[in-house]
Amino acid sequence: MVFPEMEDIMGQMGNFTKIQDAKQRYKSGVIPYATMGYWEPDYQVKDTDILAMFRVTPQPGVDPIEAAAAVAGESSTATWTVVWTDRLTACEIYRAKAYRVDPVPNTGPGTATEAQYFAYIAYDIDLFEPGSIANLTASIIGNVFGFKAVKALRLEDMHIPIAYLKTFQGPATGIVVERERLDKFGRPLLGATTKPKLGLSGRNYGRVVYEALKGGLDFVKDDENINSQPFMHWRDRYLYCMEAVNRAQAATGEVKGHYLNVTAGTMEEMYERAEFAKQLGSVIIMIDLVIGYTAIQSMAKWARKNDMILHLHRAGNSTYSRQKSHGMNFRVICKWMRMAGVDHIHAGTVVGKLEGDPLMVKGFYDTLRSTDTKVNLQNGLFFPQEWASLNKVMPVASGGIHAGQMHQLLDYLGEDVVLQFGGGTIGHPMGIQAGATANRVALEAMVLARNEGRDIRNEGPEILRDAAKWCQPLRAALDTWGEITFNYTSTDTSDFTPTAVAV
Amino acid sequence: MRVTQGTFSFLPDLTDRQISDQIEYCLRQGWAVGVEFTDDIHPRNTYWEMWGLPMFDLRDAAGVMAEVRACRETHPDVYVRLTAFDSTRGWETVRLSFLVQRPAEEPGFRLERTEAEGRSIRYGLSAYAIDRPVGERYKSKQANAAQGDSP
Amino acid sequence: MSIPGPAAGFEAASAEVIDLKALQADSDIAAPMAELDRDLVGLAPVKQRIREIAAFLLVARARERVGLAAGPPTLHMAFTGNPGTGKTTVALRMAGILHRLGYVRKGHLVSVTRDDLVGQYIGHTAPKTKDVLKRAMGGVLFIDEAYYLHRPENEKDYGQEAIEILLQVMENQREDLVVILAGYRDRMASFFVSNPGFRSRIAHHIDFPDYDASELLAIAELLAAQSDYRLSPAAREAMIEYITRRQQQPSFSNGRSIRNALDRARLRQAMRLYAGNAVATREALQTIEAEDIRASRVFAT
Numbered sequence: 023m024v025f026p027e028m029e030d031i032m033g034q035m036g037n038f039t040k041i042q043d044a045k046q047r048y049k050s051g052v053i054p055y056a057t058m059g060y061w062e063p064d065y066q067v068k069d070t071d072i073l074a075m076f077r078v079t080p081q082p083g084v085d086p087i088e089a090a091a092a093v094a095g096e097s098s099t100a101t102w103t104v105v106w107t108d109r110l111t112a113c114e115i116y117r118a119k120a121y122r123v124d125p126v127p128n129t130g131p132g133t134a135t136e137a138q139y140f141a142y143i144a145y146d147i148d149l150f151e152p153g154s155i156a157n158l159t160a161s162i163i164g165n166v167f168g169f170k171a172v173k174a175l176r177l178e179d180m181h182i183p184i185a186y187l188k189t190f191q192g193p194a195t196g197i198v199v200e201r202e203r204l205d206k207f208g209r210p211l212l213g214a215t216t217k218p219k220l221g222l223s224g225r226n227y228g229r230v231v232y233e234a235l236k237g238g239l240d241f242v243k244d245d246e247n248i249n250s251q252p253f254m255h256w257r258d259r260y261l262y263c264m265e266a267v268n269r270a271q272a273a274t275g276e277v278k279g280h281y282l283n284v285t286a287g288t289m290e291e292m293y294e295r296a297e298f299a300k301q302l303g304s305v306i307i308m309i310d311l312v313i314g315y316t317a318i319q320s321m322a323k324w325a326r327k328n329d330m331i332l333h334l335h336r337a338g339n340s341t342y343s344r345q346k347s348h349g350m351n352f353r354v355i356c357k358w359m360r361m362a363g364v365d366h367i368h369a370g371t372v373v374g375k376l377e378g379d380p381l382m383v384k385g386f387y388d389t390l391r392s393t394d395t396k397v398n399l400q401n402g403l404f405f406p407q408e409w410a411s412l413n414k415v416m417p418v419a420s421g422g423i424h425a426g427q428m429h430q431l432l433d434y435l436g437e438d439v440v441l442q443f444g445g446g447t448i449g450h451p452m453g454i455q456a457g458a459t460a461n462r463v464a465l466e467a468m469v470l471a472r473n474e475g476r477d478i479r480n481e482g483p484e485i486l487r488d489a490a491k492w493c494q495p496l497r498a499a500l501d502t503w504g505e506i507t508f509n510y511t512s513t514d515t516s517d518f519t520p521t522a523v524a525v
Numbered sequence: 526m527r528v529t530q531g532t533f534s535f536l537p538d539l540t541d542r543q544i545s546d547q548i549e550y551c552l553r554q555g556w557a558v559g560v561e562f563t564d565d566i567h568p569r570n571t572y573w574e575m576w577g578l579p580m581f582d583l584r585d586a587a588g589v590m591a592e593v594r595a596c597r598e599t600h601p602d603v604y605v606r607l608t609a610f611d612s613t614r615g616w617e618t619v620r621l622s623f624l625v626q627r628p629a630e631e632p633g634f635r636l637e638r639t640e641a642e643g644r645s646i647r648y649g650l651s652a653y654a655i656d657r658p659v660g661e662r663y664k665s666k667q668a669n670a671a672q673g674d675s676p
Numbered sequence: 677m678s679i680p681g682p683a684a685g686f687e688a689a690s691a692e693v694i695d696l697k698a699l700q701a702d703s704d705i706a707a708p709m710a711e712l713d714r715d716l717v718g719l720a721p722v723k724q725r726i727r728e729i730a731a732f733l734l735v736a737r738a739r740e741r742v743g744l745a746a747g748p749p750t751l752h753m754a755f756t757g758n759p760g761t762g763k764t765t766v767a768l769r770m771a772g773i774l775h776r777l778g779y780v781r782k783g784h785l786v787s788v789t790r791d792d793l794v795g796q797y798i799g800h801t802a803p804k805t806k807d808v809l810k811r812a813m814g815g816v817l818f819i820d821e822a823y824y825l826h827r828p829e830n831e832k833d834y835g836q837e838a839i840e841i842l843l844q845v846m847e848n849q850r851e852d853l854v855v856i857l858a859g860y861r862d863r864m865a866s867f868f869v870s871n872p873g874f875r876s877r878i879a880h881h882i883d884f885p886d887y888d889a890s891e892l893l894a895i896a897e898l899l900a901a902q903s904d905y906r907l908s909p910a911a912r913e914a915m916i917e918y919i920t921r922r923q924q925q926p927s928f929s930n931g932r933s934i935r936n937a938l939d940r941a942r943l944r945q946a947m948r949l950y951a952g953n954a955v956a957t958r959e960a961l962q963t964i965e966a967e968d969i970r971a972s973r974v975f976a977t
């Protein structure tokens with residue numbers, strides 16, 4: 023890729039040399055991070071290194087290379103001043119090394135955005151505790167994000183070496199075993215979140231679950247903020263939901279599930295709820311991202327031990343993943359969550375109501391599902407990632423999607439995904455069962471057509487209309503929502519679109 | 526009731542032409558296709574009887590269709606499905622599975638509830654047809670009627 | 677859709693007039709026919725028969741289009757001739773021609789012998805034969821030395837079971853596959869006498885004559901050229917003599933014998949170059965010399 027402005031900007035970058043003389047290097051005082059050894063442009067990345075790529079917006083007057091070195095320093099061994107105790111350690115090893123700094127296309131002078139840089143940093147594997155996302159993140163997204171020398175900082179991507187990856191359990195169940203357990207193959211799974219999100223009693227709540235499952239969905243889901251509130255306590259919800267699940271299984275002969283949210287204030291309470299869900303025969307439980315990385319890893323271990331599918335609702339992620347200049351990219355969350363061991367994660371719909379640029383979403387899905395992710399700058403994948411036989415995570419597409427978009431959903435997201443139609447099921451004019459049936463018929467008709475070799479991207483609406491001729495619920499769904507789209511510009515977009523090159 | 530196991534159970538029963546097109550899709554992906562049948566349709570009955578081994582190295586759906594027809598002829602009143610196996614690393618599992626025959630009548634499932642402590646309920650699911658012995662669980666409507674009429 | 681075919685040409689034609697040339701162009705059989713001409717030396721009568729069959733099938737398509745009596749034509753064939761006369765190669769091209777004309781859906785060739793079809797014990801043969809047939813569906817099943825299926829001296833031979841299954845499929849699934857039986861002329865003849873079921877289901881017999889000496893030389897030069905070798909003038913003379921001598925030997929098998937002779941000449945060429953100078957010119961690397969051929973045992977007598 024060629025960016026005409028790149029040469030100019032490269033010219034503005036400082037020329038730093040690592041201080042080799044020990045006496046000079048460890049003299050008390052403050053010296054640039056770049057000369058301390060945190061900037062090594064010739065560094066040869068080791069197979070066991072953990073790599074991170076940050077989007078850095080330096081403060082005015084701060085050299086981009088010094089900013090990158092500072093990020094490397096602050097996320098590993100450095101503090102603001104020289105310390106002699108460095109010399110008691112093999113500090114050359116423990117120092118993270120910024121080894122590459124590239125200007126971000128379409129930023130800097132002459133553009134609407136102030137200059138940003140992609141900084142590549144390598145970390146030695148011994149900087150991190152095996153099998154601990156908490157420890158990994160305490161360094162990589164710890165103090166450094168508040169560091170004054172950078173105006174904004176965003177963690178864009180990471181490469182996890184096999185040696186470190188193998189210290190993590192990975193998804194408790196994974197796509198393959200989830201499908202085998204559910205006996206459902208060759209098509210996306212269908213789900214819905216019970217609505218209204220809050221206020222239903224346990225008994226009324228279970229009604230929604232039964233209707234949706236009997237109508238044709240595979241899963242119904244608690245929402246992220248359904249835990250144990252005055253209007254419905256958790257045991258009551260679990261009992262009514264499992265009655266609904268079992269009744270629906272008897273009515274259809276299929277395996278069905280309801281994601282029982284076990285999120286609670288303490289681990290003890292979460293374990294108690296998970297145990298009860300298991301006793302009742304549920305195939306799946308769910309947690310929220312806000313419980314924290316350690317709690318997620320604990321629940322993943324519990325899920326593996328108890329043959330339970332673990333669904334993760336990404337509640338909270340948009341506080342730090344949505345804005346392009348600061349925070350972290352969701353693809354890194356995807357990576358960490360695959361390591362931490364969840365089986366499902368909400369990862370965008372492309373066409374629905376929530377944030378999700380098609381190229382970015384493709385990158386998230388690849389990160390969750392592939393066995394060997396390739397570099398793809400357009401999709402935001404800056405590093406290759408061999409997944410070392412960690413299970414695959416099933417992405418979940420949820421938020422403002424409906425049966426009329428089925429061809430786009432299948433085309434963009436593929437078949438290993440849970441499509442969740444909350445409003446698109448419960449808001450159906452003929453009732454919840456009819457809403458579920460409309461979605462299932464639309465889905466199966468589309469998969470059938472795709473397998474027959476039809477061009478669903480273009481023929482999709484026609485395929486849906488044909489199925490609606492014999493399926494009245496689908497006809498009603500298309501009449502109600504057929505034209506609904508959410509066309510807003512995404513905030514988190516690719517830096518490497520073909521148009522950017524053409525400018 | 527209509528058992529909705531399998532990938533295309535919400536669509537009208539597939540014609541042989543449609544089945545053949547799905548087999549062609551499986552063969553294009555390099556999957557081996559097998560024919561399986563059962564008269565125990567419990568959702569957790571994983572191991573249906575195999576009508577021969579999964580068929581490897583086929584280029585055309587006609588070979589699988591011949592086995593589908595042969596299985597239907599021998600077992601006209603049970604559930605028959607096609608199962609496609611993928612041997613690719615990272616999958617090594619079933620990738621598509623759908624019914625290609627179902628009995629004329631599907632009496633459905635009995636749900637047994639056993640009260641347990643703390644309002645918990647233990648659920649037991651069984652197909653009504655399972656009460657009859659293997660081989661006599663599903664009969665065509667004509668056969669049932671003839672039996673009823675006989676003195 | 678799964679059935680590829682020459683649809684375009686047929687759509688364009690009116691119900692009364694059919695442009696056969698356009699039909700031929702649409703079905704794109706020119707390519708396999710040209711390959712046949714290019715890759716196979718001689719075999720004029722074979723090529724003529726294939727042209728006839730192709731024309732017949734093309735016209736059958738046209739007749740079907742205008743509503744004249746049609747129905748799936750029987751396409752099973754018998755290829756007879758001595759070893760090395762090009763039967764397998766022609767079968768491969770035939771599969772391509774049938775595919776382009778829309779008579780087989782996939783156009784692949786499955787080549788088998790008795791051992792692939794007939795089992796060792798009771799109940800073994802039917803699954804084996806059916807497995808082969810299923811793999812051949814959509815293409816052409818080529819059974820080499822088909823007469824070995826039939827062993828009149830052993831009445832309990834399992835070959836008979838394979839024959840019965842084959843006959844049934846050849847009759848009932850004519851649109852699913854084409855069977856080509858191949859072997860020596862005389863043995864095939866007696867096979868058909870004792871198995872009239874096969875004879876009646878075979879629509880086209882093609883006889884593969886032995887190559888004459890000049891054709892065999894052309895084959896040698898073609899094979900050499902295909903792998904970037906060439907015969908020096910002296911080597912060419914040696915090859916002519918080799919062919920004359922080799923043809924007299926009992927195990928002579930036409931093109932196959934020439935291919936083997938050339939393979940051995942390449943080995944000798946390599947030894948010669950290796951034993952000689954440490955450097956070899958491009959010219960030397962691609963030239964077969966007379967001595968590479970004359971070292972053959974064929975010249976020993």
